Amino acid sequence: NAGVTQTPKFRILKIGQSMTLQCTQDMNHNYMYWYRQDPGMGLKLIYYSVGAGITDKGEVPNGYNVSRSTTEDFPLRLELAAPSQTSVYFCASSTSAELLGDTQYFGPGTRLTVL
Amino acid sequence: SQKIEQNSEALNIQEGKTATLTCNYTNYSPAYLQWYRQDPGRGPVFLLLIRENEKEKRKERLKVTFDTTLKQSLFHITASQPADSATYLCALRQPNAGKSTFGDGTTLTVKP
Numbered sequence: 065n066a067g068v069t070q071t072p073k074f075r076i077l078k079i080g081q082s083m084t085l086q087c088t089q090d091m092n093h094n095y096m097y098w099y100r101q102d103p104g105m106g107l108k109l110i111y112y113s114v115g116a117g118i119t120d121k122g123e124v125p126n127g128y129n130v131s132r133s134t135t136e137d138f139p140l141r142l143e144l145a146a147p148s149q150t151s152v153y154f155c156a157s158s159t160s161a162e163l164l165g166d167t168q169y170f171g172p173g174t175r176l177t178v179l
Numbered sequence: 180s181q182k183i184e185q186n187s188e189a190l191n192i193q194e195g196k197t198a199t200l201t202c203n204y205t206n207y208s209p210a211y212l213q214w215y216r217q218d219p220g221r222g223p224v225f226l227l228l229i230r231e232n233e234k235e236k237r238k239e240r241l242k243v244t245f246d247t248t249l250k251q252s253l254f255h256i257t258a259s260q261p262a263d264s265a266t267y268l269c270a271l272r273q274p275n276a277g278k279s280t281f282g283d284g285t286t287l288t289v290k291p
Binding site for chain 1: 270
């Protein structure tokens with residue numbers, strides 16, 4: 065299993081540009097998450113999904129959009145990029161089985177710079 | 180909303196000593212608490228999970244305790260090694276919630 069894969073690894077955007085960060089998992093997990101991590105800080109939840117067709121806002125959703133059309137994919141869309149969105153973005157997935165306690169498996173991250 | 184505080188300062192210890200990291204939370208008790216390890220430039224990796232009805236969990240050199248009265252979890256690494264140097268994150272999951280809340284992490288450096 066590849067686990068959670070993210071593309072691209074790095075990206076530089078100009079202010080006002082848009083892009084989609086891709087995330088795919090092959091573990092058949094129902095739950096998927098998008099986090100951002102600023103330097104020296106913890107993970108802030110942007111959006112999450114508990115299953116295909118269901119998404120919900122996290123702590124810092126402004127400026128982002130998501131969709132979940134399949135179990136495997138959970139893309140994150142940035143519209144009108146701003147310097148404040150410069151960060152490292154992590155996608156994660158977990159099973160819905162409470163017995164396993166929502167253990168999250170993280171992707172390698174996308175480092176985004178907005179200039 | 181849930182607020183989580185981890186050791187505010189980085190932790191530096193000598194090889195062979197026991198490292199103890201703290202995770203304090205406010206408001207309601209989580210259904211369970213997790214500890215993750217994060218190396219520079221990488222995503223977090225799950226280490227241990229402890230449930231609200233458990234006092235202690237062990238895995239090799241790692242030990243986690245959970246005190247719901249103090250609203251605190253302690254994470255211990257015994258016989259620490261330089262390879263244990265990393266940032267350690269705690270995460271709390273509320274009952275019936277589809278998401279967890281992460282702390283800012285504590286950076287541990289183990290010196291040879």
